[in-house]
Amino acid sequence: MNGYDSLQKFEVPEIIHGLGAMGIAGQCAKRLGGERVLLVTDPGVIHAGWVDEAVGYLRAEGLKYVVYDNVVTNPRDFHVEEGARVYEKQECDVIVAVGGGSPIDTAKGIAILVSNHGCIHDYEGCNLVTQPVPPLVCIPTTAGTGADVTQMAVVTHSEKRMKMVILGRAIMPEISLIDPRLLQTESSELIAATGMDTLTHAIEAYVSSLSWTLTDPHAIHAIELVSEHLVHAARYKDIKSLDGMSIACLEAGIAFSNAILGAVHALAHPLGGFYDIHHGLANAILLPTVVRRNMEYSLDKYARIARAMGVDTNGMSLETAASSSLLAITKLIEDLGLPSRLSEFNVNPDDISLLADLAKDDMCMRTNPYCYSKDEIETLYREAL
Amino acid sequence: MNGYDSLQKFEVPEIIHGLGAMGIAGQCAKRLGGERVLLVTDPGVIHAGWVDEAVGYLRAEGLKYVVYDNVVTNPRDFHVEEGARVYEKQECDVIVAVGGGSPIDTAKGIAILVSNHGCIHDYEGCNLVTQPVPPLVCIPTTAGTGADVTQMAVVTHSEKRMKMVILGRAIMPEISLIDPRLLQTESSELIAATGMDTLTHAIEAYVSSLSWTLTDPHAIHAIELVSEHLVHAARYKDIKSLDGMSIACLEAGIAFSNAILGAVHALAHPLGGFYDIHHGLANAILLPTVVRRNMEYSLDKYARIARAMGVDTNGMSLETAASSSLLAITKLIEDLGLPSRLSEFNVNPDDISLLADLAKDDMCMRTNPYCYSKDEIETLYREAL
Numbered sequence: 001m002n003g004y005d006s007l008q009k010f011e012v013p014e015i016i017h018g019l020g021a022m023g024i025a026g027q028c029a030k031r032l033g034g035e036r037v038l039l040v041t042d043p044g045v046i047h048a049g050w051v052d053e054a055v056g057y058l059r060a061e062g063l064k065y066v067v068y069d070n071v072v073t074n075p076r077d078f079h080v081e082e083g084a085r086v087y088e089k090q091e092c093d094v095i096v097a098v099g100g101g102s103p104i105d106t107a108k109g110i111a112i113l114v115s116n117h118g119c120i121h122d123y124e125g126c127n128l129v130t131q132p133v134p135p136l137v138c139i140p141t142t143a144g145t146g147a148d149v150t151q152m153a154v155v156t157h158s159e160k161r162m163k164m165v166i167l168g169r170a171i172m173p174e175i176s177l178i179d180p181r182l183l184q185t186e187s188s189e190l191i192a193a194t195g196m197d198t199l200t201h202a203i204e205a206y207v208s209s210l211s212w213t214l215t216d217p218h219a220i221h222a223i224e225l226v227s228e229h230l231v232h233a234a235r236y237k238d239i240k241s242l243d244g245m246s247i248a249c250l251e252a253g254i255a256f257s258n259a260i261l262g263a264v265h266a267l268a269h270p271l272g273g274f275y276d277i278h279h280g281l282a283n284a285i286l287l288p289t290v291v292r293r294n295m296e297y298s299l300d301k302y303a304r305i306a307r308a309m310g311v312d313t314n315g316m317s318l319e320t321a322a323s324s325s326l327l328a329i330t331k332l333i334e335d336l337g338l339p340s341r342l343s344e345f346n347v348n349p350d351d352i353s354l355l356a357d358l359a360k361d362d363m364c365m366r367t368n369p370y371c372y373s374k375d376e377i378e379t380l381y382r383e384a385l
Numbered sequence: 386m387n388g389y390d391s392l393q394k395f396e397v398p399e400i401i402h403g404l405g406a407m408g409i410a411g412q413c414a415k416r417l418g419g420e421r422v423l424l425v426t427d428p429g430v431i432h433a434g435w436v437d438e439a440v441g442y443l444r445a446e447g448l449k450y451v452v453y454d455n456v457v458t459n460p461r462d463f464h465v466e467e468g469a470r471v472y473e474k475q476e477c478d479v480i481v482a483v484g485g486g487s488p489i490d491t492a493k494g495i496a497i498l499v500s501n502h503g504c505i506h507d508y509e510g511c512n513l514v515t516q517p518v519p520p521l522v523c524i525p526t527t528a529g530t531g532a533d534v535t536q537m538a539v540v541t542h543s544e545k546r547m548k549m550v551i552l553g554r555a556i557m558p559e560i561s562l563i564d565p566r567l568l569q570t571e572s573s574e575l576i577a578a579t580g581m582d583t584l585t586h587a588i589e590a591y592v593s594s595l596s597w598t599l600t601d602p603h604a605i606h607a608i609e610l611v612s613e614h615l616v617h618a619a620r621y622k623d624i625k626s627l628d629g630m631s632i633a634c635l636e637a638g639i640a641f642s643n644a645i646l647g648a649v650h651a652l653a654h655p656l657g658g659f660y661d662i663h664h665g666l667a668n669a670i671l672l673p674t675v676v677r678r679n680m681e682y683s684l685d686k687y688a689r690i691a692r693a694m695g696v697d698t699n700g701m702s703l704e705t706a707a708s709s710s711l712l713a714i715t716k717l718i719e720d721l722g723l724p725s726r727l728s729e730f731n732v733n734p735d736d737i738s739l740l741a742d743l744a745k746d747d748m749c750m751r752t753n754p755y756c757y758s759k760d761e762i763e764t765l766y767r768e769a770l
Contacts, residue, residue, distance in 0.1 A: 010397070010400040020391050020392070021392050
């Protein structure tokens with residue numbers, strides 16, 4: 001869309017939310033023209049029993065299926081290729097992903113390869129997927145990724161130990177079935193880490209240079225919901241808090257798929273590729289560091305974030321109000337008992353220059369309120385060590 | 386989706402907004418696989434020059450096209466049939482609608498007939514369109530209808546003089562290109578009337594029994610934008626106010642496509658079918674009457690609507706706050722200089738029983754906060770006479 005870069009966009013898949021939403025998985029796959037389903041998941045989700053349940057819904061509609069579950073955190077290029085071979089060998093025609101960000105991103109990668117061919121490395125970047133991909137139905141089992149409603153996938157280049165961001169309209173899922181029941185089998189640690197991923201999505205989308213009228217209310221509401229529900233959800237796993245987090249994740253996903261992200265994600269991606277740090281934890285550690293530096297470029301917005309996190313900013317100067325967002329974020333991380341330093345993950349200070357090179361070129365840096373230089377990025381990493 | 390009625394849904398087309406958005410019409414039609422475009426519009430839009438501009442963008446992409454412009458306010462079944470014959474004869478494969486609600490609804494009707502065949506009357510109701518329809522790109526020239534982002538079309542049954550509501554996922558447009566420039570050639574009267582349509586969409590979607598977390602912020606923001614921009618837009622047609630109204634219309638459309646509408650629309654449809662009253666004017670006249678009666682079933686929501694319309698409800702009782710929404714609506718209609726009584730359109734009191742029969746069965750009544758009986762509907766019509 002040359003010459004029309006100033007246009008604003010808003011695109012979301014069909015979203016169906018509620019207790020029992022997974023029950024229409026078979027109907028959805030069928031409506032999309034599917035007869036043979038590749039169900040992409042991981043061993044944890046199978047262990048929790050959700051795949052058995054999902055398979056029942058596929059069977060009830062007379063669909064054939066094959067399960068691909070060789071999926072790991074920070075999903076790898078070679079798993080995407082393996083999954084694509086299974087899809088082709090079994091002559092599948094629709095993909096259903098049941099899981100967190102890793103199975104969903106693996107499913108997106110498989111969808112790309114079986115229709116656009118070549119190597120998944122070829123598609124790193126923006127809008128390089130040109131051929132239509134098979135229909136994808138997502139059923140998230142975490143409230144963090146948002147990948148079920150975004151046109152983004154992140155796959156690890158195993159040789160380079162680097163996370164590749166693949167962005168484009170072609171990989172938007174057709175349908176997301178958001179069933180808060182599925183969050184009940186997460187560990188408290190996973191709820192906390194994925195919840196911080198959601199918070200980071202919402203904050204980065206809100207301060208992004210591409211944010212607009214249609215993304216802002218979803219970003220702000222997601223921040224409010226995280227503040228209200230995350231600690232309770234991680235502690236007690238009650239369905240009300242988990243439902244709140246499922247909506248937070250959804251709205252943050254809607255916001256960031258259309259407004260993209262920022263420096264936290266740009267710095268977190270190399271950490272995932274290099275050290276295999278869980279994406280939510282990497283975000284949680286980097287978020288305060290980046291907010292502290294980002295703030296001056298968008299005081300109004302950080303003040304609004306503080307209010308969304310429950311801070312009464314009445315009578316505060318704009319600077320103080322903006323700073324209070326940082327305090328609220330730090331307190332939330334403490335309340336969740338999450339690690340707060342990169343050194344806890346054996347990040348080697350000697351790697352920082354290389355990490356900074358990768359972060360500088362990460363697509364997410366382009367929409368940050370300020371585009372950090374390599375030196376500044378190294379400083380950010382050191383502050384988080 | 387039997388047995389899953391409690392699930393909540395959210396679906397919107399791809400939305401592209403901004404000055405010059407129409408410029409990518411050709412690229413969009415092509416991306417959807419189109420080679421021969423049926424461009425549906427009306428004589429007023431042609432006169433304003435927008436069709437010439439649109440056709441230029443189609444030509445620039447090497448697309449063939451044919452224009453169908455036999456479209457009237459409250460579009461008729463026989464025009465839909467005529468347009469479908471043109472589509473088939475010219476072997477079109479994509480539809481571009483340029484205009485207000487009438488060309489867009491006509492385009493949706495044509496899309497249904499060329500793929501599902503039969504008579505347009507067969508599709509009145511919910512989800513009766515079962516075959517996929519040709520891709521539809523909408524370019525709205527009014528800020529009222531929202532039809533460019535909804536899964537709803539309203540077509541007049543010419544023999545019965547009755548408006549048929551057609552609702553279903555199949556008729557959601559693929560892409561909406563929202564270019565506020567196009568609103569500049571509307572008359573002030575049309576801006577006012579279509580703006581009241583937008584306000585009615587937002588209010589009815591917000592109080593609807595199907596409203597939820599994902600529709601509410603869009604409904605409320607639409608109400609805020611109408612309060613801020615409509616009077617100014619109608620008086621001065623400045624691009625800032627028109628842009629505000631274009632977003633209001635869009636967000637109201639997103640809200641009501643997913644939360645559906647209420648009693649104002651149920652009562653307005655028969656007036657359009659019987660007396661050919663402009664839909665926006667019918668809504669403007671009925672809105673205060675319905676709000677007065679609806680209020681008691683949803684005091685909280687009407688109080689929130691009052692705040693969105695700029696009323697400071699601090700210190701007011703809930704009842705007073707809710708009532709102040711009615712005052713704000715009435716004042717807006719007065720400021721716009723719109724007619725406020727049905728008698729100005731020669732509505733015959735003898736027809737009221739028949740009108741009430743139709744309104745009672747209108748699909749939009751089902752999601753109103755209270756389902757009015759036939760007697761109560763007759764009273765509502767009489768109060769608006």
